[in-house]
Amino acid sequence: MNLLFFGSGAFGLPTLERLCTEHTVVAVFTQPARPAGRKRVLTPTPVGAWAAERGLPVHEVEDANAPDVVARVAGYAPDASVVIAFGQKLSPALLAATGELAINLHSSLLPKYRGAAPIHWAVINGETQTGVSVIGLAQQMDAGALYAQRATPIDPMETAGELHDRLAAELGPDAVAGVLDDFVGDRLTPLEQDHAAATRAPKFTKADGTVAFDQPSRAVRARVHGLNPWPGCRVQWWFAQDAPPRTLLLRRVRDHATCSATVPGRVGADLRVACDWGGLEICSVQLPGGKELYFEQFMRGYGFAPGQALMPL
Numbered sequence: 238m239n240l241l242f243f244g245s246g247a248f249g250l251p252t253l254e255r256l257c258t259e260h261t262v263v264a265v266f267t268q269p270a271r272p273a274g275r276k277r278v279l280t281p282t283p284v285g286a287w288a289a290e291r292g293l294p295v296h297e298v299e300d301a302n303a304p305d306v307v308a309r310v311a312g313y314a315p316d317a318s319v320v321i322a323f324g325q326k327l328s329p330a331l332l333a334a335t336g337e338l339a340i341n342l343h344s345s346l347l348p349k350y351r352g353a354a355p356i357h358w359a360v361i362n363g364e365t366q367t368g369v370s371v372i373g374l375a376q377q378m379d380a381g382a383l384y385a386q387r388a389t390p391i392d393p394m395e396t397a398g399e400l401h402d403r404l405a406a407e408l409g410p411d412a413v414a415g416v417l418d419d420f421v422g423d424r425l426t427p428l429e430q431d432h433a434a435a436t437r438a439p440k441f442t443k444a445d446g447t448v449a450f451d452q453p454s455r456a457v458r459a460r461v462h463g464l465n466p467w468p469g470c471r472v473q474w475w476f477a478q479d480a481p482p483r484t485l486l487l488r489r490v491r492d493h494a495t496c497s498a499t500v501p502g503r504v505g506a507d508l509r510v511a512c513d514w515g516g517l518e519i520c521s522v523q524l525p526g527g528k529e530l531y532f533e534q535f536m537r538g539y540g541f542a543p544g545q546a547l548m549p550l
Contacts, residue, residue: 238316238421239263241335243301247283248405249321252342255410256319257291260417263313264294266301268324284322302328310334317420319413320374332374338420339374342413344404345438346370346386348430351379353440356404357397361463363455366390367400369408371416373427380435382427384416393458396465396489443468447550450501454492454515461487475546476539485547486523493518497543504545 238260242253245268256262265288273280281289281297288295298306302325311334318335320327321342332339345355347370352358359367368388373381387408391400419425446468448460464470465488473482496516498505509516519541523529535541 238417239313240417241266241310241313241315241318242284242288243267243318243320243323243325243327244284245282245324246322248344248401248409249284249342250287251406252319252321252409252413253284253287255414256417257293259414262288262293263315264296266296266298266306266310266323269297269299298325301325302331307331307334317417319417321409321413326376326378327374329376335374338417338425340384340413340416341372341374341379341381342409343370343372343379344401344409346388347372347379347383348432348435350438351435352438355438356401357441357463358438359463360391360395360397360400361460363459364391367404369404369412371412372430380430380432382429384419384425384427385412387412394462394489394491396462398466441468446471448472448487449549450510450517450547451513454494454496454512454517457512457517458490458492461490465489471550473548473550475548476542477545482548484525484550486525487519488523488529489520491518491520492516500546502546502548504541504543504547506543508541508543510547 240256240260240262241264242262243266267282267285270279270281285295285297307330310331315336317338319340346368350358366388368386370383371385372383375381389408446464448457448470450457461470470487472485472487474485475482493509493516496505496509496511497507498511501511501513503511505511509518519532521529521531522535
């Protein structure tokens with residue numbers, strides 16, 4: 238089939254690569270290049286860079302619903318279109334130009350976690366499983382008919398970043414390819430979502446990147462991992478009575494049922510951080526401007542002692 242691909246983020250790359258081997262991707266539509274990094278270098282989206290390297294026609298569009306873009310899409314006369322982490326809502330006029338079928342790959346088991354950050358929230362809320370859903374495009378966010386779902390367990394030590402990469406590589410390509418095969422074979426059986434069971438997964442800001450310790454250690458661990466890699470989980474590290482606190486970025490932690498300290502946030506003799514229930518073992522941390530350090534490296538270089546404390550920013 239002749240396909241159009243609408244995508245920007247890295248989540249869609251494994252699926253785009255699969256589509257290029259099984260179909261003809263006639264063009265890729267993506268967000269414009271943006272300044273990135275400390276030097277603010279103009280950088281294309283991951284999808285745009287990948288497609289350009291392979292000689293695919295790439296259209297960077299600030300407004301995909303502009304009449305000239307809609308006309309350009311219609312000019313390709315695609316059989317179907319695939320939308321993954323594109324970052325723009327497609328209007329009815331644009332959808333009408335995308336072929337007989339327009340599908341979206343979403344990184345949750347819909348109707349749970351509709352929105353911009355489904356992976357983060359699944360980890361933060363302590364879900365034991367998640368997955369991907371292939372849905373039709375609808376005007377209400379992530380509310381289209383279900384064509385396929387693939388589920389997978391979430392490991393308690395898995396970060397949102399690791400889960401993102403695993404869903405993208407291991408579940409997404411097969412799910413999308415299977416729906417397109419069913420479309421070609423006239424076997425599609427769309428199922429309406431249970432809209433009453435829908436939950437939201439709003440996006441995060443940098444200000445959300447912290448955690449309080451007045452809750453069970455399991456919930457603290459889930460939030461730390463759900464905020465990794467972005468926006469990250471920053472806390473105040475009170476390492477001395479006569480010195481101001483330092484900012485510490487928690488990267489990976491392990492929850493325990495016990496801690497020798499009892500005040501939430503306090504470091505016990507066992508070097509665990511007390512929570513409302515249980516304690517937290519720090520596995521890796523990062524200081525501002527530094528690299529991620531295993532806890533043993535952090536201990537040797539900076540020290541971490543009983544009586545110190547961690548507090549939310």
